[in-house]
Amino acid sequence: MSVESAGRPLEAKVVFYNDPRIRSLFFQLVLLALIVALFWFAYDNTVANLKKRNIAQGFGFWNVEAGFDISQTLISYSAASSYGRAFWVGLLNTLLVSGVSIVLATLLGVMIGILRLSKNWLVAKLATVYVEIFRNVPLLLILYFWYRGVLGLLPEPRDSIKLPGNIILNTRGLMMPMPVVSEAFIYPLTALVLMVVTAIGIILWAGRVQDRTGIRPKVGWLTAGLIIVVPAIVFIMAGAPLSFDIPVQGRFNASGGMTLAPEFVSLVTGLTTYTAAFIAENVRAGILAISKGQTEASQSLGLSHGQTIRLVIMPQALRVIVPLLNSEYLSLTKNSSLGVSIGYPDLVSVFTGTVLNQTGQAVEMVSVTMLVYLTLSLLTSAFMNWFNRRVALVER
Amino acid sequence: MKKFIAAAVVAAASFGLVSAASAGTLDNVKAKGQVVCGANPGTAGFGVPDQKGNWTGLDVDYCRAIAAAIFNDPTKVKFVPLSSKDRFTALASGEVDVLIRNSTWTMSRETTLGVIWAGINFYDGQGFMVNKKLNVKSAKELAGATICVQQGTTTELNLADFFRSNKLEYKVVTLGTSEEAVKAYDSGRCDAYTTDRSGLAADRLSMSKPDDHVILPEIISKEPLGPLVRQGDDQWLNLVKWVHYALLTAEEDGITSKNVDEKLKSDDPEIKRVLGNEGKFGESLGLSNAWVVQIVKGVGNYEEIFERNVGPNTPIQLTRASNALWSKGGLQYAPPIR
Numbered sequence: 001m002s003v004e005s006a007g008r009p010l011e012a013k014v015v016f017y018n019d020p021r022i023r024s025l026f027f028q029l030v031l032l033a034l035i036v037a038l039f040w041f042a043y044d045n046t047v048a049n050l051k052k053r054n055i056a057q058g059f060g061f062w063n064v065e066a067g068f069d070i071s072q073t074l075i076s077y078s079a080a081s082s083y084g085r086a087f088w089v090g091l092l093n094t095l096l097v098s099g100v101s102i103v104l105a106t107l108l109g110v111m112i113g114i115l116r117l118s119k120n121w122l123v124a125k126l127a128t129v130y131v132e133i134f135r136n137v138p139l140l141l142i143l144y145f146w147y148r149g150v151l152g153l154l155p156e157p158r159d160s161i162k163l164p165g166n167i168i169l170n171t172r173g174l175m176m177p178m179p180v181v182s183e184a185f186i187y188p189l190t191a192l193v194l195m196v197v198t199a200i201g202i203i204l205w206a207g208r209v210q211d212r213t214g215i216r217p218k219v220g221w222l223t224a225g226l227i228i229v230v231p232a233i234v235f236i237m238a239g240a241p242l243s244f245d246i247p248v249q250g251r252f253n254a255s256g257g258m259t260l261a262p263e264f265v266s267l268v269t270g271l272t273t274y275t276a277a278f279i280a281e282n283v284r285a286g287i288l289a290i291s292k293g294q295t296e297a298s299q300s301l302g303l304s305h306g307q308t309i310r311l312v313i314m315p316q317a318l319r320v321i322v323p324l325l326n327s328e329y330l331s332l333t334k335n336s337s338l339g340v341s342i343g344y345p346d347l348v349s350v351f352t353g354t355v356l357n358q359t360g361q362a363v364e365m366v367s368v369t370m371l372v373y374l375t376l377s378l379l380t381s382a383f384m385n386w387f388n389r390r391v392a393l394v395e396r
Numbered sequence: 397m398k399k400f401i402a403a404a405v406v407a408a409a410s411f412g413l414v415s416a417a418s419a420g421t422l423d424n425v426k427a428k429g430q431v432v433c434g435a436n437p438g439t440a441g442f443g444v445p446d447q448k449g450n451w452t453g454l455d456v457d458y459c460r461a462i463a464a465a466i467f468n469d470p471t472k473v474k475f476v477p478l479s480s481k482d483r484f485t486a487l488a489s490g491e492v493d494v495l496i497r498n499s500t501w502t503m504s505r506e507t508t509l510g511v512i513w514a515g516i517n518f519y520d521g522q523g524f525m526v527n528k529k530l531n532v533k534s535a536k537e538l539a540g541a542t543i544c545v546q547q548g549t550t551t552e553l554n555l556a557d558f559f560r561s562n563k564l565e566y567k568v569v570t571l572g573t574s575e576e577a578v579k580a581y582d583s584g585r586c587d588a589y590t591t592d593r594s595g596l597a598a599d600r601l602s603m604s605k606p607d608d609h610v611i612l613p614e615i616i617s618k619e620p621l622g623p624l625v626r627q628g629d630d631q632w633l634n635l636v637k638w639v640h641y642a643l644l645t646a647e648e649d650g651i652t653s654k655n656v657d658e659k660l661k662s663d664d665p666e667i668k669r670v671l672g673n674e675g676k677f678g679e680s681l682g683l684s685n686a687w688v689v690q691i692v693k694g695v696g697n698y699e700e701i702f703e704r705n706v707g708p709n710t711p712i713q714l715t716r717a718s719n720a721l722w723s724k725g726g727l728q729y730a731p732p733i734r
Contacts, residue, residue: 054627055488056508068552069559069568079556152583171584172542252530252541252587255565262585263569340547343571343580349547353481353572357548360509362485 046363061359062087068354070345072261083355090350091372097264097346098333098376101271105332106325108272109279114309116284127280134277139335142274147266147342154262157253166246168254171262177244178258184241191234192227199223263344267336275332282324286317318391326384330377347372421493421625421632422466422682430472433459434492437477438575440598441705441712442498442518451475454705455496457695458517458623462494462639464694465687479573481548484509487626494636496623498592500550514636516622517698519718519727521615522554523593525600528608530587535614539564544586546570546577551591554617578602588612592619597712635681641730642688645670646697648721648730653696656689670733677733688733698728 016022050057062084069079074092077085116127134142152171155161160170168175202219210216235242247257290313298312340349347369356365425431435456436443443453460470476492480499487495488510498520499505501513524543526532535558545552547570559566569586571577578599581589591599596611603609623640625633646652649667651659660671668674672685679685695701702719706712720726 050510052628053488053510055510067556068570069556069566071568071570079560148579148583152585156584250540252538253567255540340572341576343544343569343576343585345570349570349572353547354552354570357481357484358504358553360484360488360505 050363056359056361057364059364061355061361061364064359066355066358068358070350071343072264072345083359086355087347087351087368090345090347093345093350094333094336094347095376097267097271097339097344098336101268101275101332101336102329104268104272105275105279105328108276109328110283112276113280113283113287116280117287131277131280134273135281139270139274140338140341143266143270143338143342146269146273147262151262151266157249160249160254166244166257168247168249170253172253172259173262173265174260175247175254175257176260177246178256180243180245182241182243184238187238188231188235188241192231195226195230199226202226263339263342266342267339267344271332271335274335275328278328278331279325282321282328283317285324286319286321287313289320290316315391319388322384322388322391326381326388329380329384333376333380334373421629422635425466425493429467430474431459431463431466432474432476432491432493433462434478434483434486434495434497435459435475436497437479438573439498439595440601441710441714442594442598443475443496445475445477452705454518454701455498455623457701457705458496458640458643459494461643461691461695461701462636464690465635465639465642465681465683468684468686468690468694470694479548480546481572484511487511487624490626493632494623494625498595498621499624500592501620501622501624502550510627511624512627512633513620513622513624514633515640516620516727517640518594518621520592520594520619520621522551522590522617522619523596523615524588524590524612525581525596525609526588526612528610532588532612535612535616536562536564538566538588540566541587542567542569542585543588543590544569544571544577544581545590546574547572549591550617550619555590558616574599592621594621594706594712594714597706597714601711631682635683638681638733639691641733642670642691643695643698643701644721644728644730645733646688646692647699648723651688651692651697652700653692653694656692660689666734675734 047057063082065079066081066083066086067079068086070077070086070089072093073089074096075085075089077089112127112130115123116131118124118127154169154171157170157172160168162168166177202223206217206219245256245258247254247259294312294316295308298308303311336346337348339346340353343349352365352369356362359365433456435451436453438444439453441453443451443455445451456475459473459475463472464470466472476486478486478492478495478497480497483495483497483499484505486492494514495511496517498518500520501516506512524535524538526538532538538559543555543566545555545568552570555568569577569580571580574591574595577589577591580586582603589596589599593611593615600606600609600611623636625636649659649664649670651667651670656671659667660673662668662671665674669677670688672678672687672689676685678687681687684690696704702716703709706714708715716724716726718727720728722729
């Protein structure tokens with residue numbers, strides 16, 4: 001006795017509180033009201049209780065002088081800067097370590113994922129061993145391994161390893177000459193940008209010629225020459241406006257130049273090696289999802305093994321891989337907060353660690369930090385969804 | 397749907413309960429049958445569990461003294477190991493009844509964290525430790541050095557202040573716990589390690605080669621360490637405060653764990669008051685009048701606690717210095733029990 005079977009709609013005869021639509025609307029509203037009430041109650045209760053316990057509240061601390069130092073700062077910061085500034089320093093450090101690790105983990109992960117499917121028995125087994133080791137060991141241990149086990153073995157400053165090009169390597173990090181540019185550097189820089197744009201234009205033109213005639217003009221040497229030679233000539237004509245700040249060995253350690261701190265290197269290496277193992281599995285899954293017929297077809301067209309992977313398999317496999325990659329990137333960004341255990345000054349270490357402890361305002365700090373990670377995750381997801389749609393559109 | 401409403405009601409009810417549960421701490425402690433004490437899990441001499449899980453240290457003995465005063469049994473303590481980052485939140489949220497974890501008494505902590513200090517059981521100051529082979533004789537020679545420090549401490553701020561006021565450059569490596577900071581220093585990541593001098597003395601022992609390290613003469617800050625409680629419970633504050641004073645008074649009056657039974661027979665009115673033969677001082681704290689007898693029998697007086705945990709005959713080898721009684725040139729002074 002379905003509604004459709006009756007000649008006229010039945011709902012007219014039903015009392016309003018038995019109407020399924022009104023009912024469901026009513027319960028939705030009740031649910032919404034309850035959720036709002038719950039959150040309001042939690043908020044109100046927190047505020048009242050903090051007040052009762054004489055615990056400071058609000059964001060008045062934001063502009064107060066921080067009074068502590070941070071080992072790695074991408075923006076200028078000193079002990080005289082504010083807690084708010086310390087927040088940005090921590091956030092940028094988190095973004096830096098996550099960004100670098102995501103790029104490296106993707107490269108390493110794709111490589112190992114492909115190697116794991118290699119026909120070479122030894123290579124395939126080595127890739128398998130890599131995946132199983134790094135996937136099954138807790139990330140914290142991997143971080144300790146790189147920080148204490150590997151980088152901790154570097155010599156002390158007075159026995160530094162001196163590499164050619166004024167590079168110094170010791171337990172305090174890798175110290176390199178820092179390029180110092182004068183104002184005239186803008187000319188070779190502009191030349192470089194112009195030449196890169198020109199080169200891209202030439203490559204696009206070559207692509208169009210290939211589409212039309214089937215023969216691709218050889219432009220490799222021309223573009224490379226433009227990008228290297230022209231800016232080099234401008235550089236020399238501008239009077240070589242570039243010098244280097246060279247690290248000099250002092251009483252305790254080298255000073256000057258720029259330093260790649262062992263905390264940063266350990267964290268990037270740890271996150272990269274750990275996440276790459278997961279990405280490798282995603283890549284393997286993506287490739288195995290493509291039917292073998294695709295490989296056979298491309299081989300019968302005369303494509304080489306490399307071309308088969310690059311032009312036939314990977315574009316299709318990406319559709320499987322990209323959604324999986326998204327969650328790996330989210331995990332990696334959140335996992336970067338483990339850096340506190342090896343002294344890397346990320347957001348959690350600086351803000352939820354030191355600032356929280358100096359101000360004692362745990363509720364504010366933790367809320368802000370959660371909001372930051374939520375925002376980062378949503379942005380990453382949004383980007384990956386956009387990328388996923390782009391990859392999906394390639395479908396023919 | 398129904399499940400959700402039920403869950404929401406339960407959640408709301410439990411929020412309500414949280415706000416209601418702030419009755420007297422002493423009553424809570426008596427009902428639980430133990431004092432929950434926030435303790436340092438990693439500073440020898442002040443608070444550290446040994447291989448068998450027995451906690452030892454000066455701060456630990458203060459927790460036991462409180463238990464002895466309340467229950468006449470110094471073992472009725474539950475120790476909660478806390479890192480310096482987590483300690484104040486743990487106290488403010490009610491996870492522990494009292495925090496005795498070499499915590500520095502500062503104004504901002506008392507005005508913004510909702511906590512209050514009950515006294516100073518150790519007068520300390522911040523110092524530096526360096527490797528002997530660097531041949532550094534003074535902290536002012538540390539220009540350009542890399543320094544390891546533990547996060548979430550006054551130490552972090554004093555370090556920045558010291559180098560700022562002396563206009564010296566330095567690099568800092570901040571680690572989450574003192575164990576990690578000590579390990580980083582020991583592995584050569586830093587030229588110097590900084591914390592309270594009592595902590596330096598203890599941490600030196602955990603180095604792979606303790607004799608390679610020296611503590612520099614400079615004391616760059618005042619670090620009054622002591623037990624603290626939540627604000628808003630004066631009865632409990634008084635109890636913790638007077639347990640500390642009782643330990644000092646016992647030392648001043650020469651009452652020790654060995655001679656306390658003899659002293660009970662004393663005619664000295666001061667000793668009679670302290671040991672509860674005269675007056676009702678214990679009862680006014682909500683305890684038995686024999687509270688000091690219970691404390692001294694349980695853990696000894698301040699001197700005994702000091703000598704047992706950090707004194708010259710222990711590996712830490714600290715002298716009383718500022719922590720001597722006021723009558724012996726130190727700063728430890730207790731108001732009279734009368």
